[in-house]
Amino acid sequence: MEQSLRTAATGMGGQQRVMEIIAHNIANINTIGYKRVRPEFQDLLYETIRPTSGLVEIGTEPQNPIQIGRGTTLTATTREFMQGDLTETGNPFDLAINGEGFFMIRLPDNTIAYTRDGSFKLDANGNLITTQGYIVEPGIVIPDDAQEVRIGRDGVVNILRYGSTDFEEIGQLELARFINPAGLKAIGDNLFIETPASGRPIIEPASSANMGKVLQGFLEESNVELVEEMINMIQSQRGFELNAKVIRTTEDMIATAVNLKR
Numbered sequence: 554m555e556q557s558l559r560t561a562a563t564g565m566g567g568q569q570r571v572m573e574i575i576a577h578n579i580a581n582i583n584t585i586g587y588k589r590v591r592p593e594f595q596d597l598l599y600e601t602i603r604p605t606s607g608l609v610e611i612g613t614e615p616q617n618p619i620q621i622g623r624g625t626t627l628t629a630t631t632r633e634f635m636q637g638d639l640t641e642t643g644n645p646f647d648l649a650i651n652g653e654g655f656f657m658i659r660l661p662d663n664t665i666a667y668t669r670d671g672s673f674k675l676d677a678n679g680n681l682i683t684t685q686g687y688i689v690e691p692g693i694v695i696p697d698d699a700q701e702v703r704i705g706r707d708g709v710v711n712i713l714r715y716g717s718t719d720f721e722e723i724g725q726l727e728l729a730r731f732i733n734p735a736g737l738k739a740i741g742d743n744l745f746i747e748t749p750a751s752g753r754p755i756i757e758p759a760s761s762a763n764m765g766k767v768l769q770g771f772l773e774e775s776n777v778e779l780v781e782e783m784i785n786m787i788q789s790q791r792g793f794e795l796n797a798k799v800i801r802t803t804e805d806m807i808a809t810a811v812n813l814k815r
Contacts, residue, residue: 556623557803563624564796567594570627571789578777586669586743587775589782591631597623634734637669637776639768645702646673646681649773652765654728657690657756658683658744665690667729667754669773670743685742693724706766708759728764729754 574592581587602619639649648671650656655667666687673689676682681693695702699712701720708726713719731737736750747754759767 555807558800560622560624561796561799561803563597563626565793567625567627568789568793568796572786574630575782575786575789579779579782582775582777582779584743584775585672586637586773587777588632588634588669589775589777591633592627593629593631594625595628596625599623631735632737632739633776635776637774639771640774641771643770645704645769646675647671647770647772648673648704649768649771650728650765651768653730653763654759654765655730655745657727657729658687659690660687664746666740666744666746667737668743668745672772689726691724691727693726704767704769706760706768708767726759726767727756728759729756730764731755
């Protein structure tokens with residue numbers, strides 16, 4: 554009976570991990586470009602009490618094996634890259650991607666990270682940067698005499714200088730997409746980096762096939778659904794309580810067996 558204690562303990566541990574994932578999703582419900590995380594579980598190895606017999610007597614049917622499982626374990630967390638709602642902000646440096654694709658960000662060590670968070674700003678030199686100060690790739694520099702900045706759905710950046718009546722093209726944003734975006738590794742700051750599971754990035758201008766369009770003056774909200782997370786929380790709580798009840802019941806059974814000797 555002590556094995557049922559260990560099995561129930563794996564269930565309690567698994568539900569505790571689920572609650573941690575749910576808490577992280579809910580904590581980021583207002584995080585720009587956040588993508589919810591979903592846990593994935595698998596059952597553990599089985600103990601075979603009686604294998605399927607290879608010899609079958611006349612007039613009998615083969616017997617199914619007797620196998621008893623040993624609980625569950627968290628095997629993976631999958632990030633769901635469904636499109637979040639688009640909210641209009643009116644800020645010319647707030648950008649959202651309608652469709653697939655990621656903005657490319659250059660980190661201080663010159664590696665490239667990827668994000669759906671388009672809440673960009675300008676530094677003292679006119680570089681388009683993230684909130685953390687990382688430069689958006691390819692580098693876009695807004696001159697100090699720019700009166701108006703327009704970014705098209707194809708990522709082309711045009712400016713109107715003071716004293717001029719014609720817009721001038723100064724660059725174009727490129728986006729990256731992945732065969733398996735769920736394989737990207739989150740490193741914080743709303744950033745991801747590629748992994749062997751995600752595959753190499755496919756870099757193309759915005760509005761290319763399967764890449765998505767850039768929307769100026771919009772931000773993509775988190776795709777966390779609060780009602781769904783609350784339902785998952787209730788299910789996880791009930792699962793934890795039931796596994797705890799298994800432990801209490803097993804303890805009572807062991808106590809009863811011990812008292813038989815008295």
